Amino acid sequence: MSPLHLHEYWIAFRTIVTKEVLRFARIWVQTVLPPVVTTALYFIIFGGLIGERIGEMEGFRYMDFIVPGLIMLAVITNSYANVVSSFFGSKFQRHIEELLISPIPNAVIILGFVFGGVARGMAVGVAVLLVSLFFSPLSVHNALVMLVVALLTAILFALAGLINGVFARTFDDISIVPTFVLTPLTYLGGVFYSISLLPGFWQGASMLNPILYMVDAFRYGSLGTSDFPVLLSLAIIVAFIVALFTAALVLLDRGVGIRS
Amino acid sequence: MTPALEIRSLRKTYKNGFEALKGIDLEVAPGSFFALLGPNGAGKSTTIGIITSLINKTGGSVRVFGHDLDGELQAVKRQIGLVPQEFNFNNFEPVGEIVVNQAGYYGIPRREAWRRAEHYLTELGLWDKRKDMARTLSGGMKRRLMIARALVHEPRLLILDEPTAGVDIELRRSMWDFLTRINQDGRSIILTTHYLEEAESLCRNIAIIDDGTIIENTTMKELLAKLETETMVLDLTEPVTGVPSDSRIRLRQIDELTLEADIHRGQHLNELFKVLDSAGIRVQSMRNKANRLEELFIRMTRSGQEPSHLTPGAGGTSEQPENPA
Incomplete structure (x- = not known):
């Protein structure tokens, strides 16, 4: 690959990302505002009203405990939703044909869409973090871990959203996975509780849920407490990213869902 | 000289078993204005889809300016600009951004992309609309937007699939002028159209595809020379009750003020007028019953059995997708 081509691919990548960011920014009332409002309700109801009666979770106020999980919930659902x-x-x-007829490698197309999703996931994540400041003081144990985990998680779910988008044939198909897979996994991924509260069997079952490791690692970055080693969580996230990127590349190279 | 497009034994069979292309060969010379005609479902859009890599071929080879579609896909893509049959841009994007983003996909820096977008959108009368959402454009404007978008990376081969479908006559003629101009500047153009008058007036070379096979591939001049008979419609100044019988000219009465005359190749119109004159029939005006190319087209293709969709000048005729899958 010549440097000239690399520069052209960089321009193409930037074009896709800019287009994606402008897309969700233009319709921010549909894309950014609703998750912020929903999360504010979570803070009020679960953190404020019910949380007061729950008491402490792993040595933290319940409100403080759920903040990292809710930020991750926003990052996961929005990076996924944007790309799918x-x-x-x-x-x-x-208009996918605009990209398919142009000389952009499929890897660049994937990265363009993915980083568009990452931009929305992170934008909503930051918005939720700002809202959380009304309910809980900002707690940062390791900012780098927080940033890296949020970024990698956004990349992972943007890739998953892209694969969903490749296979989707109807509008129903783009809501089935978020509704029946993503949301349950996120809710059961330790957003609202520590898995140490679960009985033995369910603890074991929860450990098959990849979202658990992401929420746990992010919570470590924020509160300094975790159920698993952060490096294990990061390794699991990276392994998923590699697997999903490879799958997405194979699908686009074969033209699944996009070429006859 | 390297052909703009060279297709050899191109085949396409869809997953449902439908054989859209049965091994076609086609060559388009550089700088050519080439018409690819055929009835609905003949294989035109499949051919274009394969050339532009939107459809995977089953067999055969495609070369664009010497670059092989299989081995040099990106080089092939850089040579081609596509104006598809159906609108395929984001309706919720501003006009200018659609064109500039397309340039970006070809690695053209944003400033240069805007310069080119201004040039082509101005040429096509859309620069004032650059900030408007694409969905607010009229049908004709949307077609012109797709032409500007296809040209922004300055391809050597422009492929237009039904570019003037649904466009009014005045606008269609201005688009013809524009296309002629860019062709004269050296750009090769392949055009599919249902307006055979359009193909006849614009294109120097022509291929007719029917049922997945190329049935004619020649120059427009040579093709039209094959026309054996032309039918003329005569509007009369006074009513007539019958037509003169003449062995040289076949005349039919349509109504009391209209006659039709079949003129064979090699015959002169003077002979027709001599017959009419001797019968005391006065002619107000005269026209071709059908466009010459249309007459040939209907005879050569299976659309001879279903000619209704080939009305010359009929607006809004749009080809159905060829892929039944």
Whole structure:
């Protein structure tokens, strides 16, 4: 690959990311505001009203305990939602053809969509963090861990959203996975509780849930407490990213869902 | 000279078993204005889809300016600009951004992309609309937007799939002028159209595809020379009750003020007028019953059995997707 081509790919990548960011920014009332409002309700109801009666969780106020999990919930759902809806929308309106006829390698297309999703996931994550300041003081144990875990998680779920978008044929198909897979896994991934509260069997079952490790690692960055070693969590996230990126590349190279 | 497009034994069979292309060969010379005609479902859009890598071929080879689609895909893509049959841009994006983003996908820096976008959008009368959302454009404007988008990376081969479908006559003619101009500047153009008048007036070379096979591939001049008979419609100044019988000219009465005359190749119109004159029939005006290319087209393709979709000048005719899958 010549440096000239690398520069062209960089321009193409930037173009896709800019286009994706402008897309969700234009419709921020649909994309950024709702998760912020929903999370504010979580803070009020679970953190404020119910949390007061729960008492402490792993030595922290319940409100303080759920803040990292809710930020991760926002990052996960928004990075996923952005890519799945944008990619499916581009298939539905056929403007995916603008990319398919141009000389951009599929890897660059994937990265463009993914970083568009990451931008939305992180934007909403930051917005939720700012809202959380009304309910809980900002707690940072290791800012780098927080940032890296949030970024990698956003990349992972943006990739998952892209794969969903590749296979989706109808609008129903882009809501099935978030509704029936992503949301339950996130809720059961330790957002609202520590898995040490669960009976033995369910603790074991929870450990098969990859979201658990992401929430746990992010909580470590924020509160300094975790159920698993941070490096193990990071290794699991990176392994998922590699697997999903490879799958996405194979799908696009084969033209699944996009070429006859 | 390296052909702009060279297709050899191109085949496409869809997953449902439908054989859209049965091994076609096609060559388009550089700088050519080439018409690819065929009835609905003949394989035109499949051919274009394969050339632009939107459809995977089953067999055969495609070369664009010497670059092989299989081994040099990115080089092939850089040579081609596509104006598809259906609108395929984001309706919720501003016009200018659609064109500039397309340039970005080809690695063109943003400043240069805006310069080119201004040039082509101005040429096509859309620069004032650059900040408007694409969904607010009229049908004709949307077609022109797709032309600007296809040209922004300055491809050597422009492929237009039904570019003037649904466009009014005045606008269609201005688009013809624009396309002629960019062709004269050296750009090769391949055009599919349902307006055969359009193909006849714009294109110097022509291929007719029917049922996945190329049935004719020649120059427009040579093709039209094959036309054996032309039918002329005569509007009369006074009613007539019958038509003169003449062995040289076949005349039919349509109504009391209209006649049709079949003129064979090699015959002169003077012979027709001589017959009419001797019968005392006065002609107000005269026209071709159908476009010459249309007459040939209908005879050569299976659309001879279903000619209704080939009305010359009929607006809004749009080809159905060829892929039944």
